[in-house]
Amino acid sequence: xxxxxxxxxxxxxxxxxxxxxxxxxxxxxxxxxxxxxxxxxxxxxxxxxxxxxxxxxxxxxxxxxxxxxxxxxxxxxxxxxxxxxxxxxxxxxxxxxxxxxxxxxxxxxxxxxxxxxxxxxxxxxxxxxxxxxxxxxxxxxxxxxxxxxxxxxxxxxxxxxxxxxxxxxxxxxxxxxxxxxxxxxxxxxxxxxxxxxxxxxxxxxxxxxxxxxxxxxxxxxxxxxxxxxxxxxxxxxxxxxx
Numbered sequence: 001x002x003x004x005x006x007x008x009x010x011x012x013x014x015x016x017x018x019x020x021x022x023x024x025x026x027x028x029x030x031x032x033x034x035x036x037x038x039x040x041x042x043x044x045x046x047x048x049x050x051x052x053x054x055x056x057x058x059x060x061x062x063x064x065x066x067x068x069x070x071x072x073x074x075x076x077x078x079x080x081x082x083x084x085x086x087x088x089x090x091x092x093x094x095x096x097x098x099x100x101x102x103x104x105x106x107x108x109x110x111x112x113x114x115x116x117x118x119x120x121x122x123x124x125x126x127x128x129x130x131x132x133x134x135x136x137x138x139x140x141x142x143x144x145x146x147x148x149x150x151x152x153x154x155x156x157x158x159x160x161x162x163x164x165x166x167x168x169x170x171x172x173x174x175x176x177x178x179x180x181x182x183x184x185x186x187x188x189x190x191x192x193x194x195x196x197x198x199x200x201x202x203x204x205x206x207x208x209x210x211x212x213x214x215x216x217x218x219x220x221x222x223x224x225x226x227x228x229x230x231x232x233x234x235x236x237x238x239x240x241x242x
Contacts, residue, residue, distance in 0.1 A: 018191060018235040019044065023242065024068040028075045030165045032153030038077055041066035044213060046078075050197055051210035051224040059083045059159065061200045061209055069238050071185050073167040078102060078196065080152075080162040085128060086201040092131040093141035097199050098206045102126045102150075105226050105233050107193025108170040108184055112231040119175040121193060121230035126150050126166065135227075136177050147171070188240040193233035195226055 022040045029035060046063035055061040062081040069075065080102075087099045097103075107121035115121035117139050124132040130150040136142045152164035169183040170192070197212035214234045216223040225232045 018237040019067070019194070020239050021067045021069050021074075021236050022239055023188075024070055024075065025241070027070060027073075028068060028077075028165065028167060030149045030151045030167050032151045032163045032165055034077065034163060037068065038066060041068050041077070043079070046196060046198065046211055046213045048212050048215045049210070049223065050212045050216055050226065052208050055200065055209050055211070060202065061198065061211060063198050063211065065196050065213065067194075067236065069186050071187070072183070073169060074106070074186065074192070074194075076104065076164075076166040076168065076196070078162075078164040078166075078198075080164055080198065081159060082162060082198075082200060084202045086203060087128040088201075092127055092129060092143060093133050096125045096127055096133045096141070097210075098201060099199065100128055100201055100207075101199040102152075102164055102166070103197040103199060103212075103226070104148075104166060104168065105193070105195040105197070105230070106168060106170060107230040107233055108172060110191045110193040110233075110235050111173065112193065112229075112233070114228060115230050116228045119171065119177070120173045121233070122147075122171075123227040124148065124168070125199070128152075138177070142177070186238060188238060190238045192236050192238070193230050194236045195233040197226065 024037045043064045043066050065078040089095050104124045123134050126132045131145045133141050147169050149167045155161050175181050195214045199207045200209040201207045216232045
């Protein structure tokens with residue numbers, strides 16, 4: 001009985017296996033149009049409720065994503081079903097989480113920990129205008145659009161999915177606000193903290209659904225922990241070049 005309990009304890013405490021990310025020898029064009037290089041990348045679903053309520057159906061929201069890498073960028077392609085797109089806040093640093101947005105969580109060295117008001121990890125809220133916001137050490141929202149290239153396009157045939165592509169530069173833990181920071185050169189076997197989510201608003205004052213790629217264990221009933229704690233991120237491993 002003790003052996004069984006010990007085994008169960010080990011399984012529950014063991015972190016999930018890292019997602020393997022294939023290398024691309026050809027830089028990805030960030031235009032919202034899928035190209036052949038993506039064929040080698042595996043799709044991963046976004047089924048987990050992080051805040052709000054579950055979508056009414058697959059037409060309301062459904063998402064999946066895949067990843068590639070080269071020495072300069074982590075490439076993300078998301079396939080999003082969203083029947084209503086909302087962007088009601090003209091200021092991209094104001095209540096951006098209540099507009100439709102793709103939220104990319106990155107911890108460049110997978111070290112985890114609290115990152116709410118520091119840059120040991122980042123939570124890029126990428127709006128429909130392709131600008132990326134997060135909080136800084138001054139506890140105010142700032143734009144970090146220069147960290148990435150984002151572009152999306154709605155397909156012209158039913159069910160009119162959105163193909164959203166992002167190329168993301170990664171930065172070390174000693175990133176300084178307003179300084180001349182040098183991005184990390186990505187390398188084989190590098191392990192990165194990663195999570196993806198989508199803020200979905202269908203016309204109310206606040207987002208109705210916040211759905212993500214990883215299941216987050218609640219703290220006092222709250223699963224919306226990604227913007228605070230990088231320990232809830234999953235991990236990805238950059239595979240060797242072929």
